[in-house]
Amino acid sequence: MQLFNIFKVKREERWLALAMLAVFVMFNALVIAGHYHAYTMGAHGGFWSIFTKNFRMSGYDNWSWITISGMRIHFETVRHPLYLTFLYPLYLLDSWLIDAVGYNFAVYFMAAILVFSAFYAVVFMYRVFREVLGVTRFDATLLTLFLFSFGHVLVPSMVPDHFIISMMFLTMTLYITGMKMKKGRLLTAWQGCVLTFFTAGMATSNGVKTLLAGLFTNGRRFFSWKNVSLGAVLPFLLLLGIQQSQYYLLEVPQEAVIRNIVHVNREKDARKVEQHINERESWLKSHTGRSAGDGAVGKLMDISTPRGETLVENFFGESVQLHQQYLLKDVSWDRPVFVAYSWAANYVVEAVVVLLFVAGIVSGCRERFFRMLFAWFACDVTLHLVLGFAINEVYIMTAGWAFIIPVACGYLLRRLPQRLRRPYRWLLAALTAFLWMYNAGQTAFYLCSRIC
Template sequence: MSLFRLFRIRKEERGPALILLLVFIGLNALVIQQHAHQYFLGAHGGFWSIFRKTFEVSGYDCWSWITISGLRVHFDTVRHPLFFSLLYPLYWLNQGLMTLTGHNCAVVLMALVVLFSAVYSGLFLFRILREIMRLSRADSLLLTAFFFSFGHVMLACMVPDHFAVSMLLLLQTFYVSGRAMRQKRDMASWKLGLLAFLTGGISFSNIVKVYLAALFVKGKRVFRWRPILLVGLLPVVLLVGIQRLNYYCFEVPQAREVGQIERKMEQKNPERVRKMREGARKTQAKLNAKDFGDGEIAKWITLSTPRWPGLVENVFGESIQLHRDFALQDAGHNRPVIVRYRAVSNYLVEAVVVALFVLGLWKGRRQRLTALVFSWFLCDAVLHFGLGFALNEVYLMSAGWLFIVPIAVGSLFSAVRRPIPRQTLRYAIVFLTIYLWAYNGQIILQYFL
């Protein structure tokens, strides 16, 4: 499939695409309007001061705004080796716009990236359900709306972080791989290698998911020299090379400059600098509950976070239904790691969603498509729930795995043939979708307005 055909919006997709676009324009506008009078300013007080002191949404980062504004790198390029390269052209475009208008347009430029990612994520999920799983158009639209009603999927499509871009690339990979499996044909190794490069470039751990997709599509052929070279080795080599290049060209000079500024501050006010460093250390220790040291990866791994409350309140809780207490607050600041719902009804909704998810996986257990997406889910389960990687804020990663829920429910739709149970299932999903959009939407609106 050519790139043009892949991203061409078909006739039956135009209505859903327009609705998604309008909804997420509104949600992104909510984020921007909250402090628009500061976001559009030049760097009179420094871009860090403008953005970091005003933006707080559940622990999501606004580093992209700072990079587009002043070419500063504050995110971990080892875990996101291609993200800086995505933002770099936007920095130069923003420089031109600032010269012409006198306003910083970083928030708008990043919102365009998030909007594109959100709309096409919806379209790829719709195609997975419609073309590959062969559901009706109505059921495919319903399950797509169901997916976007999840709290942290909704948030990922409105905050200036990398999660919406990662979601788009994962769903694109799943769609392309699923088509090949459905048609029982091979995929060119260079195409899988390109997907590995792009998907792993935004979040390096996701490269494993592309390898799994290649294994399902190519079978034993994946162990031949060409796939090993083009899919396995070349993307990793390129990503490491790009990360090292950006590190030495941008991060090292930036660190040197920041070091000089800190030394000057320390000479003028050593007590203030000491308190700032101590506060940062305590915040990091509180958030990560470190068990494995202070390395870039090790500092995010923990065994001390309780697993069962984390599963109930964060993995299948906060990810799908936002908590009203400490709503959208950052676990690194005021929000406790474990927050409980006020009402029993929230737990009942969670139980129904999990039951539909598990039942759908069971009904689709003999389908290769379900097996592929479940293997992806297991990767995230081992990483976050097993090792405890970022478990304290695991709901932030929701957009990278929660699409397994509507896909599993889609398998349930396919398995239920009798009219009355099928219609009952459909009404249940309609109710859950309306409820979650209303419930999560109200919390989001109250927070930003």
């Protein structure tokens, strides 16, 4: 399989891909329309205030808009070493356009990236179901639609953050390694290098998943000198070099500018600055659990937030079905950590999804591909639920793990007796239709209410 030929859309994939493309374009248009005049202002400076004042969805960041508009870096490049590399050429183009026509195109550039990534995430997941699992075209379409009906799989396709880009690279990795396993072939060192470079470049934790994929695909041969050096060590060295170059060329000078801005603001109105800082710290403290320590790593880990309630309301709750109250609100600003559903039916739907997931795990546990995917899932559970990283808004990580649910459902479909497959398909179709109407409907309502 040629690594870059997989971006060619096959004939049987076109109708699904085009339909989903229309959905993604529509939702991105609604996001931009929300504060169109503010988002497209060609002002030099002030982009942080413009975007953070007008955009807020569920805790997703708008740093990419700010970076493209004015090269202000607010995300941690250590955790996303390649993200700035993606955005920097767009900043140069946008800066030229702002000077030329006085119009900021940042939201359009980012929307193009999001739509492209979501489009290919659909294509790659369809291929996983169709070619790796070997289900019918109808079932592959149904399972793909089921995945993208999840609340926080759909939402990342329209917010200016990295999650849907990461999902595209992860699903591409699933497809490539799944086909390697099916055909009994090895993942070559250069293929592993490319996949690790891009997945870890978007989020370093995803690099672990790609290495696990290589291990499950190649077995003991994964530990060969060539594979370890080229497929594992080299991409991380390249990413480290890129990140350090960006840090000293762009971030260090920016930090000096920010310190000067803070100093000037304090001189203008020290009381107002202190009041704002104290209010933010008070809110964050009341909405964040107790950290594991005072070190750089310990501060990121939460040891007090209830795990049981997190599983019900956030991990399997908000991730799949958006809550009616505090719809798409941000826990860092205006949402409690836990919100209950207004309808008992939502808990019934959640229970059914979890039961199907568990049954699918039992059905697929003997398959090497599914064991690899479950190892990925175990990484996410360990990071977010055991260690507590970002546990207060764990649902925004959904796009990085939720594909295991429909894959498990696909394995369950394969194991069921023929007489039970039709009612099972009807159940999946009913769930999918409900989740699409519920999540897409609520999201559209939220976005339309913000158009001004």
